[in-house]
Amino acid sequence: MIRFESVSMRYPDSTNPVLHDATFEIPEGELCLVVGQTGTGKTTLLRAINGLVPHFTGGTLSGRVLVDGRDTRTHRPRDLADVVGLVGQDPLANFVTDTVEDELAYGMESLGLPPDVMRTRVEETLDLLGLAGVRGRPIATLSGGQQQRVAIGAVLTTHPRVLVLDEPTSALDPQAAEEVLAALQRLVHDLGVTVVLAEHRLERVVEYADRVVLVPGDGRALEVGPPAQVLASSSVAPPVVELGRLAGWDPLPLSVRDARRLAGPLRERLAAIPPPVRGRDGNHGIDRTHGTDGDPPAVASARGLIVTYGGGRTARSGRRPALRDLDLDVAPGEVVALMGRNGAGKSTLLNALVGLVRPTAGTLRVAGIDPTRHKPREIARAVGLVPQDPGALLYAETVAQECRQADRDFGAEPGRCAEILARLAPGVPDDRHPRDLSEGQRLCLALAVVLTGRPPLLLLDEPTRGLDYLAKARLARIVEDLVAEGRGVVFATHDVELVAEIASRVVVLAEGEVVADGPVGAVIAASPTFAPQVAKILRPLPWLTVADVAAALEHAS
Structure with a gap:
């Protein structure tokens, strides 16, 4: 479905190429994860798939990119719009309408789809991404995570054969991220859509990937292969992989479930070691939420804070307060x-x-000022x-x-x-x-x-x-x-x-x-939603990070 043939890309006024001699293929119906450090060229690689690079970014691209047999050198993004859907890092930059429903329908209107088809697809996408409750809302009033889901939905309604996403879960809470990733899985497995995504939160997505493309930067060649093989030596890896490296697990686990199956001996070693204390009197600051006479004054304090957008103190005004009678101190x-x-x-x-x-009501003090x-x-x-x-x-x-x-x-x-x-x-x-x-x-x-x-x-x-x-x-x-x-x-x-x-x-x-x-x-630690990977793997032991585990094992040896 997607083929890179000796692709190199150099932007204007840049002496070094962002991509160098990239050669790889992504078959139809696979989920490909693009990884790499910040600024190594992941976004450039994604934008080359639909022709934004180099048609709109400028620069010099050598080699060629083929998408469903179409050469992006001769096919501009509009010529690939029926095949490739792209969701960028900044959803606000790509919205063209004011409300959620209108944005979901806009791409289909551009393709000239019948109204009954558009209506059906909008309803399906609202349910798929959990947006039904905000369907009539102005996009500007949504949270960043909700806007991210609208951006994804606006592309999904056009039913692209290739879906390209840049940091699709970066602004989503864990539950919403799982819903989006589950939706992508259904597209890949049930409809044969090819999904290519770049994501820094690998702990969320690596277990779903069929292959990984590692973009090392500095003009070095890309590494392409199965996730466990590529991440085994990568400087960019999720906690489950880092913990597997530390414990010497083989094969290297990519999911919490696989890691728990291997973690029994490690839990036994850690059971006799007290974990580091976090929070009150711990090693990451002191919890002085309520304070005592000997404590320094809070750097921030809120009392009875109420914020209602558009006016009105309570929901009786027709608007639900964004903050309701909130108290907070920060030491x-x-x-x-x-x-x-x-x-x-x-x-x-x-x-x-x-x-x-x-605020509609309440008081605020920050570093001694209002x-x-x-x-x-x-x-x-x-x-x-x-x-x-x-x-x-x-x-x-x-x-x-x-x-x-x-x-x-x-x-x-x-x-x-x-x-x-x-x-x-x-x-x-x-x-x-x-x-x-x-x-x-x-x-x-x-x-x-x-x-x-x-x-x-x-x-x-x-x-x-x-x-x-x-x-x-x-x-x-x-x-x-x-x-x-x-x-x-x-x-x-x-x-x-x-x-x-x-x-x-x-x-x-x-x-x-x-x-x-x-x-x-x-x-x-005990939260099914907010627990980090190490806490899930080592539960019921209260360990949170790979660094904590490594320090404990080193001290005990």
Whole structure:
């Protein structure tokens, strides 16, 4: 169905090719997973399948890409629209209508399908992706995860033979991600659709893949093969594979179920070793939620917080509050993870803490100020927010200009922002326009800009979208440094592995209310939804990460 023949791709003003001599095939009816570190060329490879590369991106492509026998050199994206459907990393950039139903129907209208066929497919897709409850909603009012599902649905309604997805589950909660992946499985197994997807959260998708394409970057050749074979030595691997490497399991497991079958001896060794303590008095900050006389003042505090979009204090106004009577304290040196399904109110809470949303009722204090009553420059020195769309913070023509401007805005010593960026994402070109960076690189640049101001409180909304495991490890080290300096960190995420790595406390929201609040181990270890892979494999033992297990085994030997 898809064939790459000696494909190399070089963008304008770039000395090195993004792809080099890529040669491989993807048969019809397979699910192919594209993996690699941030910025290695995964998105370029995906866009080459429908001709966006090089017809709309520019640059020089050598070799050829064949899709269902059509050569993308002579077939532009519109000529492949009946065969290939593409869902990019940023769904908002591709929406062309205002409401969910209209967006689902738009692609079919472009193909001239009959109204009765369109109606049937819209209904099927609404049910398939769990969107029936928001069918008439304006897309702009949906959460990031809901928008992601709408973007996927808008492509699915056209019934493409090849479906290409870039980070399809990055903004989805675990349950929604499972629903989307189950839908993709049905397309592959029941309808013979060829699915090609790039995903950094390999723990979610690797067990479903028929083959893996590893994009190493730096002009090196691609590695293509069965998932276990490719990931056995890859620097990019999910926790289940990392734990299998550590324990010496053979064959290497790709799913929690397979790993549990092999984990009996490892559980016996770990049963006599006390696991590390997380949360209250643990090694990831101190839980001072309720505080005592000897505790330092909270870096953030909310009391009775109510936020209702469009006005109105309660549902009697016709609108359900996004936050309802919420109380929250964040202590210095504390890392708080906000979790919950899409639309639970996580982003709304972060936006309220930084003054972007005005509460309907309740009080807020952040680093000693009320963010609803101070100017943006004063707020920026108290609290920094990296939103789901990091490009919203970037406006300069080059990375270097962005960093210099951040230094000037915060009165920092020259080079501070560039130094932070180098720690987060080494090798980002100074002369590259921010819009030409990968999603992960753009997020790292926005984070570097915010951290330049050294705010007492850092807010992160889905901070690992577009980040590979190595980039997440660098982010974790940055957070550790902030904790050591006594700064507070609050991040909204669906990435349970990140929560296990860096959080000291977890707050779970549902329909704008706090339904759980406690140390990370107590909240997520026993949860069927939020438990990380290591916790599922080693249950009932309360271990959360591969690093914890490795340290314990080394200490015991």
